[in-house]
Structures are given as C-alpha cells and as structure tokens.
Amino acid sequence: MSFNFLEKIFGSNSYLGVDIGTTSIKVIELVKTKGLPFLRNYGFLESYGHLERPNNAIQTSSLKMLENETVELLKLMVRHTKSSSRNAIASLPSFSAxxxxxxxxxxxxxxxxxxxxxxxxxxxxxxxxxxxxxxxxxxxxxxxxxxxxxxxxxxSVPNEIISKYKNIFKAAGLNLLALEIEGLSVARILTSGIKEDTLIVDIGSRSTSIYIAQDGNLKFSGQTDFAGGSLTQTISSGLNIRIRRAEDLKKMRGLTGTGGEYELSTLMMPILDVIINEVERVRNNFEKNYNEKITSVILSGGGANLLGIEKYFEGQMSLPVKIANSLSKISYPPEMEPIIKELNPYLTVALGLGVKQV
Ligand SMILES: Nc1ncnc2c1ncn2[C@@H]1O[C@H](COP(=O)(O)OP(=O)(O)OP(=O)(O)O)[C@@H](O)[C@H]1O
Ligand SMILES: [Mg+2]
Missing domain, CATH: 3.30.1490.300 (Dna Ligase; domain 1)
Known part of the structure; x- marks a missing residue:
C-alpha cells in the first residue's frame, strides 16, 4: 500500500461526483472547506465510438449500460485524475426514472x-x-x-437499474454513497438561491432534458431525443461529410458562421427549433397546471457550448437565456480560469452531485 499524504489532508471530506452520460463519463472531486467547496480534480472521457456506430454508446436509452466497460473507464479516470476520495455520488439519467x-x-x-x-x-x-x-x-x-x-x-427507479449501478461502483473500487436522478443535481447546482421558477435545458448527446426548478428543487421535467447528436447528424448528411468531420465543424463554428459557412446554421436551426418547441410545450404545461410563470432559461450540457446558441434561444423564446454557471459557488485552482467558461455547462451534473455532500 502506498502512502498518500493527500489522503490525510482531503481523505474523508472530499467526494467524487460521477455523471455517466450516454457518450461520456465526467468525474469531479470536491473538497469540503470552511468557505466555498474546492474543486480539486475533474476529468472526462468521451467515447467517440458512438459517432460512427450508434449502438456503441456507454448508455443507450434502453439502459443497456455497458457494465464492464463502464467499470474500466471509471477505474481509469479515478487513477488519472489522482483523486484521493473513494466516496462517490452518482447520477441516474432522467429517462431511467x-x-x-x-x-x-x-x-x-x-x-x-x-x-x-x-x-x-x-x-x-x-x-x-x-x-x-x-x-x-x-x-x-x-x-x-x-x-x-x-x-x-x-x-421511482427500477431496482434492476439501482443494482446495476451498485455493481459498477463496487467493481470500480468506489463507495457509492448516494444515487440520484440527474435532474435533482442540475436543479441543486443551478437554482439554489433563485426564488423564481427557472427553466433548464440540458442538451446532451443523445437526449435533451428539460427541467423546471426553483431554489435548488426540481419541480417538473420533460425530455426529447433531439440533442447534440442530432445536430451533428444533420450537418453530416446535409454537407455529405463524415460524422467526425461534422462534429468538429459544429464545435468550431456553431451558429456564428457567415457567407459560405452560413449553411451550417441553416442546417442546425430546424433541429434547434424542434428542441425549442418541446421546451415551450413543457413550459406551457407547467405554467397552466401550476399557475406559475417561468422567468428565465438556463442552457446546460455539452450542447450549451454551441457558439451562438444563447442568442438563438433568446430570440425564439422571448425570455432571458443564460449559459449554466455551475462553478459560480465553487472555488478552483487559478490555472483553470481559461477553460472555466466551457467546463461550466459540461460539469453541471457532476458538480450538482458533489455539492450534495459538501
Ligand atoms: N463546443 C461545442 N459546440 C457544440 N456542441 C458541443 C460542444 N462541445 C460539446 N458539444 C456537444 O455536446 C454533446 C455532449 O454533451 P454531454 O457531455 O452533456 O452529453 P452526455 O451527458 O454524454 O449525453 P446525454 O446527456 O445525452 O446522456 C455532444 O453532442 C457534443 O457534440
Ligand atoms: Mg448528460
């Protein structure tokens, strides 16, 4: 057994937040301090396999999570991020509950x-x-x-899914302290302290989750299968280019292209409109049933990093729209500053899990 002095300092008061998405695993390590929780580590692994072969996702919507691979990926990440904590809190995808x-x-x-x-x-x-x-x-x-x-x-969550997660964490050598649906983590990290009803759109790879939350609590949710992956697909078929190339173009240019590149936006907008329609449907349902008004929108998930998406949503929804600022109440090493903006929407779920414990 090796002696790890960090273990002594951080050991029992640091926690891992583990977000297993359809195409990526994100892990953060948060340390409890007297002040703001401290982000000691973060890491993510993206599986690119899913881009070429749709069945190769880590997690499919039918929930056939690839158990062995997930265990290996988790072990790898804990090792690579040199996380000292073995105490984990994990999220369940919304569609599993x-x-x-x-x-x-x-x-x-x-x-x-x-x-x-x-x-x-x-x-x-x-x-x-x-x-x-x-x-x-x-x-x-x-x-x-x-x-x-x-x-x-x-x-309610099927017992079968819960035992699957327990097995995965056990096999990865982690102590699973809590398991919660990801909407609860998102609501906690993005709306604590906000007294108004807030609409959150989490644009992932395979699906977009729509949440309504207030002061850290989840109140309502919805979902659509149109998401980041659909944007890549439409670029690929529209420009007749490989999926990988389409993915790169999407990330590089987003909705900001002009001239010849304007084509990219033209291809993506109809998909974004489908997502926005679903968001509006959820919003109307909520407002009608609960006689309350949504006052603002937060975009989260990797898809929120699409350049220009904030403006586009704002134009279509006539509500103020912001990109998730998940790290606003968390301290982190100053070297991280240049990438914080991009990490914010990406780590929302994992950070929401972490702050549950600290
Ligand atoms: N800079 C960017 N511009 C546009 N899209 C981006 C950018 N960065 C990441 N994405 C997209 O974000 C998506 C991945 O987001 P995220 O990591 O939140 O998904 P996930 O959690 O694995 O999936 P899901 O939530 O569906 O299970 C991919 O479709 C990816 O193309
Ligand atoms: Mg996700």
Missing part, C-alpha cells in the same frame, strides 16, 4: 412517507415491488378551494 408531481394536504413528513407507501402505485407504471420510490417536498401552494397543499415530487 419515472417522476410525477403530486399535491397532498400539509402533514408531517412521517405521515407523507406512510401515505406515499400506499398511494405511489397508482402513479407508477411498473409493479411497485420492482421499483424503489422516493419523494421530496418541492413546494407549497393554495389549491382551488383555497386550502394550502404541499407539492411532492415522486421519483
């Missing part, structure tokens, strides 16, 4: 738990014995009769 927002009379938490035990099954599309359920109080409001009710977010 079923979430519903319910209203119930105000009552002590213990009673809510009991009632959830009986009532959950009417809201969950799977046999209750095969899922793990959890609930969170996300707010209070007055119902039509003027009575105060509590809003409860009910989350």
């Amino acid at each position: 079923f979430t519903t927002l319910l209203e119930m009379p105000l009552m002590p938490d213990g009673d809510t738990t009991k009632i959830m035990g009986f009532q959950a099954k009417q809201y969950i599309p799977l046999p209750i014995s095969s899922v793990t359920i959890d609930w969170l109080r996300v707010g209070e409001k007055k119902n039509e009769n003027g009575d105060k009710v509590q809003q409860i977010l009910l989350v």
Whole structure:
C-alpha cells in the first residue's frame, strides 16, 4: 500500500461526483472547506465510438449500460485524475426514472412517507415491488378551494437499474454513497438561491432534458431525443461529410458562421427549433397546471457550448437565456480560469452531485 499524504489532508471530506452520460463519463472531486467547496480534480472521457456506430454508446436509452466497460473507464479516470476520495455520488439519467408531481394536504413528513407507501402505485407504471420510490417536498401552494397543499415530487427507479449501478461502483473500487436522478443535481447546482421558477435545458448527446426548478428543487421535467447528436447528424448528411468531420465543424463554428459557412446554421436551426418547441410545450404545461410563470432559461450540457446558441434561444423564446454557471459557488485552482467558461455547462451534473455532500 502506498502512502498518500493527500489522503490525510482531503481523505474523508472530499467526494467524487460521477455523471455517466450516454457518450461520456465526467468525474469531479470536491473538497469540503470552511468557505466555498474546492474543486480539486475533474476529468472526462468521451467515447467517440458512438459517432460512427450508434449502438456503441456507454448508455443507450434502453439502459443497456455497458457494465464492464463502464467499470474500466471509471477505474481509469479515478487513477488519472489522482483523486484521493473513494466516496462517490452518482447520477441516474432522467429517462431511467419515472417522476410525477403530486399535491397532498400539509402533514408531517412521517405521515407523507406512510401515505406515499400506499398511494405511489397508482402513479407508477411498473409493479411497485420492482421499483424503489422516493419523494421530496418541492413546494407549497393554495389549491382551488383555497386550502394550502404541499407539492411532492415522486421519483421511482427500477431496482434492476439501482443494482446495476451498485455493481459498477463496487467493481470500480468506489463507495457509492448516494444515487440520484440527474435532474435533482442540475436543479441543486443551478437554482439554489433563485426564488423564481427557472427553466433548464440540458442538451446532451443523445437526449435533451428539460427541467423546471426553483431554489435548488426540481419541480417538473420533460425530455426529447433531439440533442447534440442530432445536430451533428444533420450537418453530416446535409454537407455529405463524415460524422467526425461534422462534429468538429459544429464545435468550431456553431451558429456564428457567415457567407459560405452560413449553411451550417441553416442546417442546425430546424433541429434547434424542434428542441425549442418541446421546451415551450413543457413550459406551457407547467405554467397552466401550476399557475406559475417561468422567468428565465438556463442552457446546460455539452450542447450549451454551441457558439451562438444563447442568442438563438433568446430570440425564439422571448425570455432571458443564460449559459449554466455551475462553478459560480465553487472555488478552483487559478490555472483553470481559461477553460472555466466551457467546463461550466459540461460539469453541471457532476458538480450538482458533489455539492450534495459538501
Ligand atoms: N463546443 C461545442 N459546440 C457544440 N456542441 C458541443 C460542444 N462541445 C460539446 N458539444 C456537444 O455536446 C454533446 C455532449 O454533451 P454531454 O457531455 O452533456 O452529453 P452526455 O451527458 O454524454 O449525453 P446525454 O446527456 O445525452 O446522456 C455532444 O453532442 C457534443 O457534440
Ligand atoms: Mg448528460
């Protein structure tokens, strides 16, 4: 056994946030300090295989996560980032969980738990014995009769998925402290302290998750399969170039091209419009059902790094739009400053997991 002096300093009060996406794994290590949590390490691995062969994603939407490969990738990352902590918090993709927002009379938490035990099954599309359920109080409001009710977010995850994650972390030599759906992490890191309802659009590779959150709590969610991968696809077929080249062009030029390059934007805009339509649908649903107004939009996920996307969303949505600033309440080594802007939307989920613990 080697002696690691960092372990002594950071050991028990640092945590790993692990975000296993469809095409990448992101790991951050956050250290608890007297002041802001400190980002000691971060790392990500992207699997490019998925670009050529769609079935080669780390995680497909049918959740056939490649167990062995994920274990190897995790081990590799912990080794490479020289993380001293073995305590991990991980996220589950939104599509692996079923979430519903319910209203119930105000009552002590213990009673809510009991009632959830009986009532959950009417809201969950799977046999209750095969899922793990959890609930969170996300707010209070007055119902039509003027009575105060509590809003409860009910989350259920198939047991099969939970045990898969437990196995992966165990095999990778990590101690899995908590597992949560990624929407909860995103809401925590991006909206803590924001009292207004905020719409968050997490544009990943295979899917875009749409969340409505307030003061760190997730209240509503939706999803579409149009995402970063669709943008690359459309460039590839539109310009008749290889997927890899299309991916590079997308990242390099985004929506900012002029003249001959304007073609890129023309190809991508219809896809962005499909995403925006879905976002608007979720927004309308929420505003109608809960009689509350969304006041701003935050773009997150790798797709939020598309040059010009902020302006485009703002133009189409008539709401203020910002790119996620996940590191705003986290301290980090000064050398990282030049890349912070790009890392911000990318590490949202992993950081949200980390701050759960520190
Ligand atoms: N600079 C950039 N410009 C445009 N797109 C980018 C840029 N950087 C990354 N992306 C895109 O972001 C996507 C990856 O984002 P992210 O890492 O959030 O996905 P993921 O979490 O692996 O996927 P998912 O959330 O669907 O499981 C890819 O489609 C990639 O092309
Ligand atoms: Mg993701």
